[in-house]
Amino acid sequence: MNNRFPTNSVGLVKPRIIHFEEPLELACGRILPHFDLVVETYGELNRAASNAVLICHALSGHHHAAGFHTPEDKKPGWWDEYIGPGKPIDTNRFYVVALNNIGGCHGSTGPRAINPATGKAWGRDFPPLRARDWVHSQSRLAAKLGISQWAAVVGGSLGGMNAMRWALEYPDRVRHCVAIASAMKLSAQNIAFNEIARRAIKSDPDFHNGDYLSHGTLPRNGLALARMIGHVTYLSDELMGTRFGRELRSGTFERGLDAPIEFQVESYLRHQGDSFSEIFDANTYLLMTKLLDYFDLAREYGDDPVAAFSHAQCKFLVVSFTTDWRFSPQRSREIVDALIAANKDVVYANIESDMGHDAFLLPNARYEGVFRAYMDNVAREAEQLVRNA
Numbered sequence: 001m002n003n004r005f006p007t008n009s010v011g012l013v014k015p016r017i018i019h020f021e022e023p024l025e026l027a028c029g030r031i032l033p034h035f036d037l038v039v040e041t042y043g044e045l046n047r048a049a050s051n052a053v054l055i056c057h058a059l060s061g062h063h064h065a066a067g068f069h070t071p072e073d074k075k076p077g078w079w080d081e082y083i084g085p086g087k088p089i090d091t092n093r094f095y096v097v098a099l100n101n102i103g104g105c106h107g108s109t110g111p112r113a114i115n116p117a118t119g120k121a122w123g124r125d126f127p128p129l130r131a132r133d134w135v136h137s138q139s140r141l142a143a144k145l146g147i148s149q150w151a152a153v154v155g156g157s158l159g160g161m162n163a164m165r166w167a168l169e170y171p172d173r174v175r176h177c178v179a180i181a182s183a184m185k186l187s188a189q190n191i192a193f194n195e196i197a198r199r200a201i202k203s204d205p206d207f208h209n210g211d212y213l214s215h216g217t218l219p220r221n222g223l224a225l226a227r228m229i230g231h232v233t234y235l236s237d238e239l240m241g242t243r244f245g246r247e248l249r250s251g252t253f254e255r256g257l258d259a260p261i262e263f264q265v266e267s268y269l270r271h272q273g274d275s276f277s278e279i280f281d282a283n284t285y286l287l288m289t290k291l292l293d294y295f296d297l298a299r300e301y302g303d304d305p306v307a308a309f310s311h312a313q314c315k316f317l318v319v320s321f322t323t324d325w326r327f328s329p330q331r332s333r334e335i336v337d338a339l340i341a342a343n344k345d346v347v348y349a350n351i352e353s354d355m356g357h358d359a360f361l362l363p364n365a366r367y368e369g370v371f372r373a374y375m376d377n378v379a380r381e382a383e384q385l386v387r388n389a
Helices: 131-144 158-169 188-202 220-234 237-243 264-279 282-294 305-309 329-341 356-361 365-388
Strands: 016-020 035-042 052-056 095-100 152-156 176-180 248-250 315-321 346-351
Touching: 016 131, 035 131, 052 131, 052 158, 095 131, 131 158, 152 158, 158 176, 158 282, 158 305, 176 365, 188 220, 188 282, 220 264, 220 282, 220 356, 305 329, 315 329, 315 356, 315 365, 329 346, 346 365
Parallel strands: 052 095, 052 152, 152 176, 176 315, 315 346
Antiparallel strands: 016 035, 035 095
16 A cells, blocks of 8 residues: 555556447336446455445445545545445445446446437436436346345445435345435425525526537536535534634625625635536536435325335444434434334434534534444454354
């Protein structure tokens, strides 16, 4: 390992593209004739293939969950705080699989990929997706990697929805489901925020009804605004007050001076929006926010979450954060109540934090302790299966 990396880092990692030639029928009824998934793996699969952990990413996430792509990288993967040697998802004990889901814009088949029927990018014509489509594609990935059963499927936010869907679609192939800062379905307020963000993108003159690639444009302003809208909902009022308050970036309130005034929080949000618009695809953003809106774990079970979870066979860890108003603790308690009523094994922790929804990505001693203790039990089970093999 390069000496510049911390000892608890997975170090340099290299993504790979895994191709699937067999068609994938989607929940909408359309078919992907073939597809690619970009994947990173950390750690080693044991001889019983019992220690595999699937990492499910959130809305703007991707395959690069831990480590560094080059020695010059300034930042590691998006969940490096919790994946690595000695960390809660300990790569000395687990074989960790992180991927960019179909519909994504980081190399997996999505709106920027080539539509074989036209020879051009899918763009706005990419099929609508459901979380179950992600699960079915991930199931094929597991088979290709030689994994018949996940030790755990883990995700935060939208990733937690993905993880819960795994527990229902393939109940015998998941031993533990970890759903962090998640929900069984979006609230009306959440759907409203997503629609405002989508409208921001569609209102950009460079959007061209989703056909911007053929016009040689990108709806950067609309996408930046969408990200600003989303980002401000991921933070808590406490965090924004502590980090920014009413501090000025430039200008002054001094009488007699009319120089433009800019608050620190305004500058921060613009930076977040502008940076995001350079690396993310607008059609992917539309696609994934709709996937979020459509998600409803109990819809096909008579809107009864207890009936839904009665199909699960795995154990559960559910985590929420006190200042997360986008996916509030109430949403996690609904999950827990349904699991208990369905007579499932569940551990629940509501973590004190002033970080809002983003808390699941950030350092927190209590959160780390709960997460570590639970995953330690998962690892011991996996090691026992090796001894019994």
